[in-house]
Amino acid sequence: MLLFTDRELVQEGELKRLIMRGVCRMFPIHAAPTIKVKNALILCDVDLENLASASMLRLALAVHRAPDSPVVFLLRDRNHHTESQARALGASDLLSGEEGINAALRQLMAKFSFLKTHQSCVPPETQLAIEDLLEPNTWNAAGNYQGLIDAGAQAVLDAVEAEGIHHWMEEVMSYDNLTYQHCLLVAGTAAAFGSSLGFSREDKVLLTTAGFAHDVGKAFIPLEILNKETALDAAEIANVRRHPMIGYAILKEHGVQNTDVLGCVRSHHELLDGSGYPAGLTGNSLPDLVKMVTICDVFSALVERRTYKQPVTSEAAYDYLTDNEQWFDQALVRAFRRSILPT
Ligand SMILES: [Fe+2]
Ligand SMILES: [Fe+2]
Structure with missing residues:
Protein backbone atom coordinates (compact mmCIF):
# COMPACT_ATOMS: atom_id res chain seq x y z
CA MET A 1 0.00 0.00 0.00
CA LEU A 2 1.36 3.40 -0.96
CA LEU A 3 0.45 6.74 0.52
CA PHE A 4 0.88 9.92 -1.50
CA THR A 5 0.65 12.92 0.71
CA ASP A 6 1.47 16.61 0.92
CA ARG A 7 1.54 16.48 4.71
CA GLU A 8 4.90 16.80 6.39
CA LEU A 9 4.19 14.19 9.00
CA VAL A 10 1.41 11.79 9.72
CA GLN A 11 1.22 12.17 13.43
CA GLU A 12 -1.96 10.55 14.50
CA GLY A 13 -4.69 8.06 13.82
CA GLU A 14 -4.87 4.80 11.96
CA LEU A 15 -2.82 6.04 9.05
CA LYS A 16 0.16 6.47 11.32
CA ARG A 17 -0.32 2.94 12.63
CA LEU A 18 -0.37 1.56 9.09
CA ILE A 19 2.88 3.37 8.35
CA MET A 20 4.50 2.29 11.62
CA ARG A 21 3.61 -1.30 10.89
CA GLY A 22 5.30 -1.10 7.53
CA VAL A 23 2.01 -1.87 5.77
CA CYS A 24 1.89 1.47 4.09
CA ARG A 25 4.78 3.32 2.49
CA MET A 26 4.54 7.07 2.66
CA PHE A 27 5.75 9.25 -0.20
CA PRO A 28 5.62 13.03 -0.31
CA ILE A 29 3.97 13.87 -3.64
CA HIS A 30 6.96 15.90 -4.78
CA ALA A 31 9.33 12.92 -4.33
CA ALA A 32 8.80 10.01 -6.65
CA PRO A 33 8.83 6.61 -4.95
CA THR A 34 11.76 4.38 -5.79
CA ILE A 35 9.58 1.31 -5.86
CA LYS A 36 6.73 0.31 -8.09
CA VAL A 37 4.21 -2.11 -6.74
CA LYS A 38 1.90 -3.67 -9.25
CA ASN A 39 -1.73 -3.53 -8.23
CA ALA A 40 -0.86 -1.79 -4.96
CA LEU A 41 -3.60 0.08 -3.19
CA ILE A 42 -2.78 3.80 -3.34
CA LEU A 43 -4.01 6.17 -0.67
CA CYS A 44 -4.01 9.89 -1.39
CA ASP A 45 -4.02 12.26 1.54
CA VAL A 46 -3.57 15.59 -0.17
CA ASP A 47 -5.16 19.01 0.17
CA LEU A 48 -7.05 19.19 -3.11
CA GLU A 49 -7.93 22.84 -2.54
CA ASN A 50 -4.25 23.51 -3.08
CA LEU A 51 -3.70 23.61 -6.85
CA ALA A 52 0.02 22.92 -6.67
CA SER A 53 -0.57 19.83 -4.52
CA ALA A 54 -3.33 18.60 -6.80
CA SER A 55 -1.18 18.91 -9.91
CA MET A 56 1.82 17.19 -8.25
CA LEU A 57 -0.47 14.37 -7.23
CA ARG A 58 -1.72 14.09 -10.80
CA LEU A 59 1.88 13.67 -11.99
CA ALA A 60 2.73 11.13 -9.28
CA LEU A 61 -0.33 9.05 -10.13
CA ALA A 62 0.38 9.21 -13.85
CA VAL A 63 3.80 7.69 -13.27
CA HIS A 64 3.14 5.24 -10.47
CA ARG A 65 -0.41 4.07 -10.77
CA ALA A 66 -0.68 0.63 -12.38
CA PRO A 67 -3.79 0.08 -14.52
CA ASP A 68 -5.39 -2.04 -11.82
CA SER A 69 -4.36 -0.01 -8.77
CA PRO A 70 -7.29 1.13 -6.69
CA VAL A 71 -6.82 4.75 -5.64
CA VAL A 72 -8.55 5.83 -2.45
CA PHE A 73 -8.76 9.51 -1.57
CA LEU A 74 -8.88 10.63 2.04
CA LEU A 75 -10.91 13.82 1.90
CA ARG A 76 -10.40 15.55 5.21
CA ASP A 77 -12.37 18.50 3.93
CA ARG A 78 -15.04 17.08 1.67
CA ASN A 79 -16.96 19.50 -0.47
CA HIS A 80 -18.18 19.69 -4.02
CA HIS A 81 -14.82 20.95 -5.27
CA THR A 82 -12.56 18.41 -3.53
CA GLU A 83 -14.89 15.61 -4.45
CA SER A 84 -14.88 16.49 -8.15
CA GLN A 85 -11.09 17.01 -8.05
CA ALA A 86 -10.69 13.51 -6.60
CA ARG A 87 -12.96 12.02 -9.24
CA ALA A 88 -11.04 13.85 -11.97
CA LEU A 89 -7.82 12.36 -10.61
CA GLY A 90 -9.27 8.87 -10.98
CA ALA A 91 -10.47 8.07 -7.46
CA SER A 92 -11.81 4.55 -7.08
CA ASP A 93 -13.20 5.44 -3.69
CA LEU A 94 -13.54 8.43 -1.36
CA LEU A 95 -13.25 8.40 2.41
CA SER A 96 -14.19 11.49 4.33
CA GLY A 97 -14.24 12.90 7.84
CA GLU A 98 -11.70 11.85 10.47
CA GLU A 99 -14.02 9.22 11.86
CA GLY A 100 -14.90 7.72 8.51
CA ILE A 101 -11.26 7.66 7.46
CA ASN A 102 -10.09 6.07 10.70
CA ALA A 103 -12.86 3.46 10.59
CA ALA A 104 -11.93 2.46 7.04
CA LEU A 105 -8.22 2.39 7.88
CA ARG A 106 -8.93 0.22 10.92
CA GLN A 107 -10.49 -2.32 8.58
CA LEU A 108 -7.37 -2.22 6.46
CA MET A 109 -5.29 -2.60 9.60
CA ALA A 110 -7.27 -5.68 10.64
CA LYS A 111 -6.60 -7.16 7.24
CA PHE A 112 -2.90 -6.60 7.73
CA SER A 113 -2.85 -7.60 11.40
CA PHE A 114 -0.20 -10.19 10.76
CA LEU A 115 2.35 -7.44 10.63
CA LYS A 116 4.46 -6.38 13.53
CA THR A 117 4.22 -3.05 15.23
CA HIS A 118 7.34 -1.38 13.92
CA GLN A 119 8.82 -0.74 10.51
CA SER A 120 9.16 -4.01 8.67
CA CYS A 121 12.06 -4.96 6.42
CA VAL A 122 9.75 -7.33 4.56
CA PRO A 123 9.38 -5.68 1.15
FE1 LIG B 1 3.29 -28.08 3.98
FE1 LIG C 1 5.40 -25.79 5.34
Whole structure:
Protein backbone atom coordinates (compact mmCIF):
# COMPACT_ATOMS: atom_id res chain seq x y z
CA MET A 1 0.00 0.00 0.00
CA LEU A 2 1.36 3.40 -0.96
CA LEU A 3 0.45 6.74 0.52
CA PHE A 4 0.88 9.92 -1.50
CA THR A 5 0.65 12.92 0.71
CA ASP A 6 1.47 16.61 0.92
CA ARG A 7 1.54 16.48 4.71
CA GLU A 8 4.90 16.80 6.39
CA LEU A 9 4.19 14.19 9.00
CA VAL A 10 1.41 11.79 9.72
CA GLN A 11 1.22 12.17 13.43
CA GLU A 12 -1.96 10.55 14.50
CA GLY A 13 -4.69 8.06 13.82
CA GLU A 14 -4.87 4.80 11.96
CA LEU A 15 -2.82 6.04 9.05
CA LYS A 16 0.16 6.47 11.32
CA ARG A 17 -0.32 2.94 12.63
CA LEU A 18 -0.37 1.56 9.09
CA ILE A 19 2.88 3.37 8.35
CA MET A 20 4.50 2.29 11.62
CA ARG A 21 3.61 -1.30 10.89
CA GLY A 22 5.30 -1.10 7.53
CA VAL A 23 2.01 -1.87 5.77
CA CYS A 24 1.89 1.47 4.09
CA ARG A 25 4.78 3.32 2.49
CA MET A 26 4.54 7.07 2.66
CA PHE A 27 5.75 9.25 -0.20
CA PRO A 28 5.62 13.03 -0.31
CA ILE A 29 3.97 13.87 -3.64
CA HIS A 30 6.96 15.90 -4.78
CA ALA A 31 9.33 12.92 -4.33
CA ALA A 32 8.80 10.01 -6.65
CA PRO A 33 8.83 6.61 -4.95
CA THR A 34 11.76 4.38 -5.79
CA ILE A 35 9.58 1.31 -5.86
CA LYS A 36 6.73 0.31 -8.09
CA VAL A 37 4.21 -2.11 -6.74
CA LYS A 38 1.90 -3.67 -9.25
CA ASN A 39 -1.73 -3.53 -8.23
CA ALA A 40 -0.86 -1.79 -4.96
CA LEU A 41 -3.60 0.08 -3.19
CA ILE A 42 -2.78 3.80 -3.34
CA LEU A 43 -4.01 6.17 -0.67
CA CYS A 44 -4.01 9.89 -1.39
CA ASP A 45 -4.02 12.26 1.54
CA VAL A 46 -3.57 15.59 -0.17
CA ASP A 47 -5.16 19.01 0.17
CA LEU A 48 -7.05 19.19 -3.11
CA GLU A 49 -7.93 22.84 -2.54
CA ASN A 50 -4.25 23.51 -3.08
CA LEU A 51 -3.70 23.61 -6.85
CA ALA A 52 0.02 22.92 -6.67
CA SER A 53 -0.57 19.83 -4.52
CA ALA A 54 -3.33 18.60 -6.80
CA SER A 55 -1.18 18.91 -9.91
CA MET A 56 1.82 17.19 -8.25
CA LEU A 57 -0.47 14.37 -7.23
CA ARG A 58 -1.72 14.09 -10.80
CA LEU A 59 1.88 13.67 -11.99
CA ALA A 60 2.73 11.13 -9.28
CA LEU A 61 -0.33 9.05 -10.13
CA ALA A 62 0.38 9.21 -13.85
CA VAL A 63 3.80 7.69 -13.27
CA HIS A 64 3.14 5.24 -10.47
CA ARG A 65 -0.41 4.07 -10.77
CA ALA A 66 -0.68 0.63 -12.38
CA PRO A 67 -3.79 0.08 -14.52
CA ASP A 68 -5.39 -2.04 -11.82
CA SER A 69 -4.36 -0.01 -8.77
CA PRO A 70 -7.29 1.13 -6.69
CA VAL A 71 -6.82 4.75 -5.64
CA VAL A 72 -8.55 5.83 -2.45
CA PHE A 73 -8.76 9.51 -1.57
CA LEU A 74 -8.88 10.63 2.04
CA LEU A 75 -10.91 13.82 1.90
CA ARG A 76 -10.40 15.55 5.21
CA ASP A 77 -12.37 18.50 3.93
CA ARG A 78 -15.04 17.08 1.67
CA ASN A 79 -16.96 19.50 -0.47
CA HIS A 80 -18.18 19.69 -4.02
CA HIS A 81 -14.82 20.95 -5.27
CA THR A 82 -12.56 18.41 -3.53
CA GLU A 83 -14.89 15.61 -4.45
CA SER A 84 -14.88 16.49 -8.15
CA GLN A 85 -11.09 17.01 -8.05
CA ALA A 86 -10.69 13.51 -6.60
CA ARG A 87 -12.96 12.02 -9.24
CA ALA A 88 -11.04 13.85 -11.97
CA LEU A 89 -7.82 12.36 -10.61
CA GLY A 90 -9.27 8.87 -10.98
CA ALA A 91 -10.47 8.07 -7.46
CA SER A 92 -11.81 4.55 -7.08
CA ASP A 93 -13.20 5.44 -3.69
CA LEU A 94 -13.54 8.43 -1.36
CA LEU A 95 -13.25 8.40 2.41
CA SER A 96 -14.19 11.49 4.33
CA GLY A 97 -14.24 12.90 7.84
CA GLU A 98 -11.70 11.85 10.47
CA GLU A 99 -14.02 9.22 11.86
CA GLY A 100 -14.90 7.72 8.51
CA ILE A 101 -11.26 7.66 7.46
CA ASN A 102 -10.09 6.07 10.70
CA ALA A 103 -12.86 3.46 10.59
CA ALA A 104 -11.93 2.46 7.04
CA LEU A 105 -8.22 2.39 7.88
CA ARG A 106 -8.93 0.22 10.92
CA GLN A 107 -10.49 -2.32 8.58
CA LEU A 108 -7.37 -2.22 6.46
CA MET A 109 -5.29 -2.60 9.60
CA ALA A 110 -7.27 -5.68 10.64
CA LYS A 111 -6.60 -7.16 7.24
CA PHE A 112 -2.90 -6.60 7.73
CA SER A 113 -2.85 -7.60 11.40
CA PHE A 114 -0.20 -10.19 10.76
CA LEU A 115 2.35 -7.44 10.63
CA LYS A 116 4.46 -6.38 13.53
CA THR A 117 4.22 -3.05 15.23
CA HIS A 118 7.34 -1.38 13.92
CA GLN A 119 8.82 -0.74 10.51
CA SER A 120 9.16 -4.01 8.67
CA CYS A 121 12.06 -4.96 6.42
CA VAL A 122 9.75 -7.33 4.56
CA PRO A 123 9.38 -5.68 1.15
CA PRO A 124 5.94 -4.49 0.00
CA GLU A 125 6.05 -6.81 -3.02
CA THR A 126 6.35 -9.72 -0.62
CA GLN A 127 3.64 -8.44 1.69
CA LEU A 128 1.23 -8.04 -1.20
CA ALA A 129 2.06 -11.43 -2.66
CA ILE A 130 1.71 -13.26 0.62
CA GLU A 131 -1.56 -11.54 1.33
CA ASP A 132 -2.96 -12.53 -2.06
CA LEU A 133 -1.63 -16.07 -1.81
CA LEU A 134 -2.95 -16.84 1.63
CA GLU A 135 -6.28 -15.08 1.39
CA PRO A 136 -8.64 -17.61 -0.25
CA ASN A 137 -11.19 -14.95 -1.23
CA THR A 138 -8.77 -13.35 -3.63
CA TRP A 139 -8.30 -16.56 -5.56
CA ASN A 140 -11.60 -16.10 -7.33
CA ALA A 141 -10.16 -13.21 -9.25
CA ALA A 142 -8.21 -13.92 -12.41
CA GLY A 143 -4.64 -13.05 -11.62
CA ASN A 144 -1.11 -13.66 -12.76
CA TYR A 145 0.06 -15.79 -9.88
CA GLN A 146 3.33 -16.74 -11.57
CA GLY A 147 4.23 -13.05 -11.66
CA LEU A 148 2.98 -12.54 -8.13
CA ILE A 149 5.03 -15.34 -6.55
CA ASP A 150 8.11 -14.48 -8.61
CA ALA A 151 7.96 -10.83 -7.51
CA GLY A 152 7.35 -11.79 -3.87
CA ALA A 153 10.19 -14.31 -3.88
CA GLN A 154 12.68 -12.05 -5.66
CA ALA A 155 12.06 -9.40 -3.05
CA VAL A 156 12.71 -11.99 -0.29
CA LEU A 157 15.94 -13.03 -1.98
CA ASP A 158 17.09 -9.41 -2.30
CA ALA A 159 16.26 -8.69 1.35
CA VAL A 160 18.02 -11.83 2.63
CA GLU A 161 21.10 -11.13 0.51
CA ALA A 162 21.18 -7.52 1.68
CA GLU A 163 20.38 -8.01 5.37
CA GLY A 164 21.41 -11.60 6.08
CA ILE A 165 19.29 -14.58 7.03
CA HIS A 166 19.45 -13.95 10.77
CA HIS A 167 18.01 -10.50 10.42
CA TRP A 168 15.26 -11.91 8.21
CA MET A 169 14.47 -14.68 10.68
CA GLU A 170 14.32 -12.26 13.58
CA GLU A 171 11.98 -10.04 11.60
CA VAL A 172 9.47 -12.64 10.49
CA MET A 173 9.47 -14.49 13.80
CA SER A 174 7.58 -11.57 15.33
CA TYR A 175 4.60 -11.95 12.99
CA ASP A 176 1.30 -12.82 14.60
CA ASN A 177 -0.06 -14.77 11.65
CA LEU A 178 1.77 -18.07 11.86
CA THR A 179 1.10 -19.21 8.29
CA TYR A 180 2.46 -15.95 6.89
CA GLN A 181 5.42 -16.29 9.21
CA HIS A 182 6.05 -19.83 8.06
CA CYS A 183 5.95 -19.04 4.33
CA LEU A 184 8.31 -16.09 4.79
CA LEU A 185 10.67 -18.16 6.90
CA VAL A 186 10.79 -21.03 4.40
CA ALA A 187 11.29 -18.54 1.56
CA GLY A 188 14.07 -16.78 3.51
CA THR A 189 15.92 -19.96 4.44
CA ALA A 190 15.56 -21.20 0.85
CA ALA A 191 17.07 -17.92 -0.38
CA ALA A 192 19.99 -18.27 2.03
CA PHE A 193 20.44 -21.92 1.06
CA GLY A 194 20.65 -21.09 -2.66
CA SER A 195 23.00 -18.16 -2.03
CA SER A 196 25.39 -20.20 0.10
CA LEU A 197 25.60 -22.86 -2.61
CA GLY A 198 26.55 -20.21 -5.18
CA PHE A 199 23.46 -20.82 -7.30
CA SER A 200 22.81 -18.61 -10.31
CA ARG A 201 20.29 -15.81 -9.80
CA GLU A 202 17.75 -17.82 -11.78
CA ASP A 203 18.14 -20.90 -9.58
CA LYS A 204 18.08 -18.87 -6.38
CA VAL A 205 14.82 -17.27 -7.49
CA LEU A 206 13.42 -20.70 -8.35
CA LEU A 207 14.28 -22.14 -4.94
CA THR A 208 13.01 -19.06 -3.11
CA THR A 209 9.78 -19.07 -5.12
CA ALA A 210 9.21 -22.72 -4.30
CA GLY A 211 9.74 -21.98 -0.60
CA PHE A 212 7.51 -18.94 -0.76
CA ALA A 213 4.60 -20.79 -2.38
CA HIS A 214 5.02 -24.26 -0.89
CA ASP A 215 2.17 -24.08 1.64
CA VAL A 216 -0.31 -22.03 -0.35
CA GLY A 217 -2.79 -24.90 -0.08
CA LYS A 218 -3.03 -24.23 3.66
CA ALA A 219 -5.10 -21.16 2.87
CA PHE A 220 -7.88 -23.61 2.09
CA ILE A 221 -7.61 -25.66 5.28
CA PRO A 222 -9.84 -24.46 8.15
CA LEU A 223 -7.96 -22.27 10.61
CA GLU A 224 -9.47 -24.09 13.57
CA ILE A 225 -7.57 -27.17 12.43
CA LEU A 226 -4.33 -25.35 11.59
CA ASN A 227 -4.36 -23.50 14.92
CA LYS A 228 -5.67 -26.30 17.09
CA GLU A 229 -3.77 -26.46 20.36
CA THR A 230 -4.27 -30.17 20.98
CA ALA A 231 -3.42 -33.23 18.90
CA LEU A 232 -5.29 -33.58 15.61
CA ASP A 233 -7.60 -36.57 15.16
CA ALA A 234 -7.36 -38.83 12.11
CA ALA A 235 -9.92 -36.86 10.09
CA GLU A 236 -8.16 -33.57 10.84
CA ILE A 237 -4.79 -35.02 9.87
CA ALA A 238 -6.29 -36.21 6.58
CA ASN A 239 -7.72 -32.72 6.06
CA VAL A 240 -4.35 -30.98 6.62
CA ARG A 241 -2.64 -33.48 4.34
CA ARG A 242 -4.71 -32.25 1.42
CA HIS A 243 -2.78 -28.98 1.32
CA PRO A 244 0.04 -30.00 -1.09
CA MET A 245 -2.39 -31.17 -3.77
CA ILE A 246 -4.70 -28.20 -3.22
CA GLY A 247 -1.75 -25.83 -3.56
CA TYR A 248 -0.54 -27.59 -6.70
CA ALA A 249 -3.98 -27.52 -8.31
CA ILE A 250 -4.83 -23.93 -7.48
CA LEU A 251 -1.49 -22.54 -8.60
CA LYS A 252 -1.73 -24.45 -11.86
CA GLU A 253 -5.27 -23.26 -12.38
CA HIS A 254 -4.16 -19.66 -11.81
CA GLY A 255 -1.41 -19.53 -14.40
CA VAL A 256 1.65 -20.92 -12.59
CA GLN A 257 3.45 -22.93 -15.22
CA ASN A 258 6.85 -23.53 -13.69
CA THR A 259 6.90 -27.29 -13.21
CA ASP A 260 9.80 -27.16 -10.72
CA VAL A 261 7.84 -24.84 -8.45
CA LEU A 262 4.66 -26.87 -8.88
CA GLY A 263 6.59 -30.05 -8.08
CA CYS A 264 7.87 -28.55 -4.82
CA VAL A 265 4.39 -27.43 -3.81
CA ARG A 266 3.02 -30.93 -4.45
CA SER A 267 5.90 -32.94 -2.97
CA HIS A 268 7.38 -30.96 -0.08
CA HIS A 269 6.02 -33.49 2.45
CA GLU A 270 7.51 -36.50 0.67
CA LEU A 271 10.38 -38.20 2.54
CA LEU A 272 13.38 -40.18 1.24
CA ASP A 273 12.11 -43.52 2.60
CA GLY A 274 8.70 -43.14 0.99
CA SER A 275 6.85 -42.53 4.26
CA GLY A 276 5.77 -39.01 3.32
CA TYR A 277 2.68 -37.76 1.50
CA PRO A 278 0.72 -37.29 -0.75
CA ALA A 279 2.26 -39.90 -3.07
CA GLY A 280 4.77 -41.77 -0.88
CA LEU A 281 7.56 -41.00 -3.36
CA THR A 282 11.06 -42.18 -2.47
CA GLY A 283 14.36 -40.33 -2.60
CA ASN A 284 15.41 -41.33 -6.10
CA SER A 285 12.26 -39.90 -7.62
CA LEU A 286 12.51 -36.62 -5.73
CA PRO A 287 14.43 -33.76 -7.38
CA ASP A 288 17.04 -31.95 -5.28
CA LEU A 289 14.91 -28.81 -5.41
CA VAL A 290 12.09 -30.63 -3.61
CA LYS A 291 14.51 -32.09 -1.04
CA MET A 292 15.89 -28.62 -0.37
CA VAL A 293 12.46 -27.12 0.16
CA THR A 294 11.60 -30.00 2.50
CA ILE A 295 14.70 -29.27 4.59
CA CYS A 296 13.86 -25.55 4.78
CA ASP A 297 10.25 -26.41 5.62
CA VAL A 298 11.05 -28.81 8.47
CA PHE A 299 13.76 -26.56 9.89
CA SER A 300 11.41 -23.56 9.82
CA ALA A 301 8.50 -25.46 11.38
CA LEU A 302 10.77 -26.52 14.25
CA VAL A 303 12.18 -23.08 15.05
CA GLU A 304 8.76 -21.40 14.85
CA ARG A 305 6.34 -21.13 17.69
CA ARG A 306 3.08 -22.89 16.99
CA THR A 307 -0.13 -23.03 18.94
CA TYR A 308 0.69 -26.61 19.94
CA LYS A 309 4.45 -26.42 20.57
CA GLN A 310 7.32 -24.27 21.74
CA PRO A 311 10.05 -23.26 19.29
CA VAL A 312 13.39 -25.09 19.34
CA THR A 313 16.79 -23.53 18.69
CA SER A 314 18.35 -23.57 15.23
CA GLU A 315 20.94 -26.07 16.49
CA ALA A 316 18.25 -28.42 17.79
CA ALA A 317 16.32 -28.12 14.53
CA TYR A 318 19.47 -28.97 12.62
CA ASP A 319 20.09 -31.97 14.90
CA TYR A 320 16.60 -33.21 14.09
CA LEU A 321 17.48 -33.11 10.38
CA THR A 322 20.69 -35.09 10.92
CA ASP A 323 19.06 -37.55 13.35
CA ASN A 324 16.53 -38.54 10.70
CA GLU A 325 18.71 -39.53 7.78
CA GLN A 326 16.04 -41.93 6.55
CA TRP A 327 13.92 -38.86 5.69
CA PHE A 328 16.29 -36.08 4.70
CA ASP A 329 19.17 -35.99 2.21
CA GLN A 330 22.22 -35.65 4.45
CA ALA A 331 24.52 -34.06 1.87
CA LEU A 332 21.93 -31.32 1.42
CA VAL A 333 21.37 -31.09 5.18
CA ARG A 334 25.10 -30.43 5.68
CA ALA A 335 25.05 -27.79 2.96
CA PHE A 336 21.99 -26.25 4.59
CA ARG A 337 23.86 -25.97 7.88
CA ARG A 338 26.48 -23.74 6.27
CA SER A 339 23.77 -21.33 5.13
CA ILE A 340 22.08 -20.99 8.51
CA LEU A 341 24.38 -21.80 11.38
CA PRO A 342 27.73 -20.23 12.19
CA THR A 343 30.65 -22.58 11.47
FE1 LIG B 1 3.29 -28.08 3.98
FE1 LIG C 1 5.40 -25.79 5.34
